[in-house]
Amino acid sequence: MNDHADARAHDRAGFTRMEDSTREDWQIIVPEAMKMAKALPDRILDHLRLLDGDFGGFPVDRLTHSRQTATLALKDGRDEEYVVCALLHDIGDTLGSFNHPDIAAAILKPFVSEENLWMVQHHGVFQGYNFFHHIGLDRHMRDQFKDHPHSHRTAEFVALYDNRAFDPSLEAEPLETFEPMLRRLMATPRNSIYKAAMQPAAQTR
Structure with missing residues (x-):
């Protein structure tokens, strides 16, 4: 049995360069990718739990901040997509120390509307209005987006939910x-x- 056939016998593709892959290889890979995609919520929940007890100097830990933000949005009658965006908006804090909103936006991008995606991706600079002047940055940095159609939505998210979610009580x-x-x-x-490409695989499993 050659190396390629041996790999397939162990439910692995046999190529060493993707350009040499075959349809048969992808018949192995795509179902595995579907399993991984299906487990995405589990991995996200696991990562949120990593924020438990991580205060970073803030009045509440990062998980509590995330839960508070989402709770405020939920109690305000926001739809599920918005509430999930509120829950995940800071999930990138520990992975993207210099660009955490981009991490959250990348995770959410396949699943949310353009306006919610923009809101998550830009919430950091809008929140900056409340503290940038304390760390030597321009608190009015968000003004560069004042004419953007989702500017008001993002400022509202910060004012109503994100900014209020640092309260231990x-x-x-x-x-x-x-x-x-x-x-x-x-x-x-x-x-x-x-x-x-993924949907037909899901339907035939």
């Missing part, structure tokens, strides 16, 4: 409250170059 729903919303949102991507 503020109640916050547990992660379990948001888990079904997260799973529903991520069950079907709306924006992905892989969407068409």
Whole structure:
């Protein structure tokens, strides 16, 4: 048995360069990719739990801040997509120390509307209005986006939810409250170059 055939016998593709891959190889890979995609909410919840107890000098830890932000949005009657965006807006804090909003936006991009994606990706500079002047930055940095159609939405998110979610006395729903919303949102991507390729595999499993 050659190396290529041996790899397939162990449920692995046999190529060493992607240009040499075959349809048979991808019949092995795509179902595995579907399993990984299906487990995305589990990995996200696991990463959120890593923020538990991580204060970083703030009045509440990062998980509590995330839960408080989402709780405020939920109690204000926001839809599930918005609430999940609120929950995940700072999930990149520990991975993207200099660009955490981009991490959250990258995770959410396949699943959310353009306006919610923009809101998450730019919330950092809008929140900066409240503290940039204390660290030597221009608090009016967000003004560069004042004519953008999603500027008001993002400023509102910060004012109503993100900015208020550093209060140790503020109640916050547990992660379990948001888990079904997260799973529903991520069950079907709306924006992905892989969407068409992955759906047939999901239907034939």
